[in-house]
Amino acid sequence: MTDQNSQFFAILTAIGKAKQANADALGIPWTFAQMGVGDANGADPIPSEQQTKLIHENRRAPLNQVKVDPNNANVIIAEQVIPENVGGWWIREIGLYDAAGDLVAVANCAPSFKPLLSQGSGRTQVIRMNLIVSNTANVELKIDPSVVLATRSYVDAAITNVLPANKAAGTYTKVQINSRGIVIAGSNPTTLGGYGITDALNSVTGGDVAGTINLTNARSITTVAADSASWAGGLHAVSRVSRNILSGFGAWGNGDSVNTLYMGLSGVPWEFGPGVRVKADGVYISGPLTANGAGLSGVPWGGITGTPTTLASYGVGFASQPEAEAGADTNKPMSALRVFQAIAAKVIQATESVLGIARIATQTLVNAGVDDSTIVTPKKLRMGFAILLAPTGYVALPAWLGGLIFQWGIASNVPVATASGGAQGPTRDVSLPLAFPNDTFRISASMNFPNMITASAFAPGAAFISKSVIRLQNNYTSSAGEISWWCVGY
Known part of the structure; x- marks a missing residue:
């Protein structure tokens, strides 16, 4: 009688072991084709290597699928689906047959009654056999797709393979699709070139039209020589027709020395240099730049040279080793060395009186029973009991x-x-x-x-x-x- 002490397992028959060894040695395919189920004439069967058939087989049909267990490369999962209109008997034994019709694996299972719809109850029964083999490379599936049913998990896995959840959700202005119309990539380019648009601005000759913007006649930044009608020599954006300065940056000086740097977004620049003057659309700045908030948000910091490269150059002091190990200071930053020293001061070997870290003992150390610096897990403590x-x-x-x-x-x-x-x-x-x-x-x-x-x-x-x-x-x-x-x- 089946109870809490009953054991259920699957094994290769003697024929199955011989065929597996032959497939491994010669590298030839080993095909699982059908699965049989039986009621063992009402007994509790124990699988035997010498079996060539089930004790009492009720049904034999093609496999639904054969696959390698994704969690164990040495385990083959064979699956058969019994439809709801088949049954009226108990399932106590399972047999796996290869393409030659030989019983190559046998298993017992907890008794399960497969009802008929005429009995007032019905279900689709999935039978799986997990089988440990030495080599799964030579195992192949040979089934008749016209008679095989698909489980919901099989369909879900198939859809997941076609539509993997590996795309970042979001809105994209540029997408890439495959031949089936499925989106496989997306991006948000920030340049016209990113959209495949080239030569957005060209230098075709022509005149400006008053009140309009003529992109075909637009000009990019132009170098202008110093004269009385313009800023000093520098790099400026100018109007094509009037040659008026639109924006730019550069420098002018008094004699041979440069005493004013400028930049601006219109015909009148902001000046940076000796003296105190306020221009129509800018201010003169002298000495160090200081601000609190968004006042300097438009300053091109990346173009400034000679700036400090360390916190110490800005007057920021680092924590000492005692301060890092104490871990009480909330103001001073720590270098990589101080972080290592702080961790090393706390992460020490654990003892009966000191908190710290300790390795997990191997089974050999547990069996020897002489080491006192490692920790025994419950699994190793029970190993062999x-x-x-x-x-x-x-x-x-x-x-x-x-x-x-x-x-x-x-x-x-x-x-x-x-x-x-x-x-x-x-x-x-x-x-x-x-x-x-x-x-x-x-x-x-x-x-x-x-x-x-x-x-x-x-x-x-x-x-x-x-x-x-x-x-x-x-x-x-x-x-x-x-x-x-x-x-x-x-």
């Missing part, structure tokens, strides 16, 4: 506790001893629930049936036959009965 709490069960201790294994059980209907056999009675061999991996130590047996008269019998005998089998001997001459036993090994 196993327990089966049942009338026939065991407790297996982890390696760091010596790896001892304690086992116990009850053997029923041990044959009665014969009077002619003297003190020696019949024996019965019992398989242990867990084979000792290394060696056996001790075994003991005792009587376990109430009608036994101790005075007329010797104590039962027990001995190890192998690391997985023990032999029990009933020395009671009146009747067969139960014998309790326990043993220890590692």
Whole structure:
């Protein structure tokens, strides 16, 4: 009967193992084609490598898909979809068949009833088998698409592959599409060239028209020589017809020395130099530039040379090492060195009395049990521990506790001893629930049936036959009965 102690798993059959080895050695494709499901005649089946067919197969149909598990490259996922109009039986066993029709993998599963619609209930059943193989490179899918159903997750994955969510949401003025009309890229160019527009301004000759802007006759920045009707020599934007200065920058001086720098957005420049004057559309600036807020937002800082390149040059002091390690100052910035020193002062090896950091111990360190500077995780602490709490069960201790294994059980209907056999009675061999991996130590047996008269019998005998089998001997001459036993090994 299936309960919380039942185990469900999938294995390759002997035929499947041989075909996998052949595919790996020769590099030939290994094809999974069909999946069968059965009810095992109502029993709880245990998969066997020697199986060539299911115990009782109810249905065999092509696979829906075969794929490699995205989380484990050595796991093959085979899937079949059973439609809602098929059923009326239990599903307890699953078989995987290759293209040649051989049973190459078998699995058991928790019993599940597949109803028919005529029973008043119906569902589409998805059956999956996860199978560990040594090499998935030679596994290929061979299915008939006319008879295969697609699950919703398969369709969702297919749509996601066509329309991956790897685009930044937003509004774009320039987009790129593929041959199916799907947007695959977008951008917001800031230049005409970004839109593929060239020669927006040219130098075709022609005159200006009053009151209009003639782009075909526009001119870019022009160099103007110093004269009485213009600014001093510099780089200016000028009108094509009147030659009036529209904007620019440059310098003029008195004699051979330059004493005024200028720039402006109209015919009258702002001046920067000795003296104090205010122009119609600008102001004279002398000495260091200081401001608080947006007053200097239009100053071209990137063109200013000779500016400091360090915080210290601006009079900003850095925190010292003691200040960085103390971590109390809220005003002084820290250099990369001070940040490292502050972290190094706090990040130290943890001990029983000092907070700090510590590495996670390896399983080897845990098993050795001598290191006192690393931390043991719950997983490594439990590694190697196993327990089966049942009338026939065991407790297996982890390696760091010596790896001892304690086992116990009850053997029923041990044959009665014969009077002619003297003190020696019949024996019965019992398989242990867990084979000792290394060696056996001790075994003991005792009587376990109430009608036994101790005075007329010797104590039962027990001995190890192998690391997985023990032999029990009933020395009671009146009747067969139960014998309790326990043993220890590692």
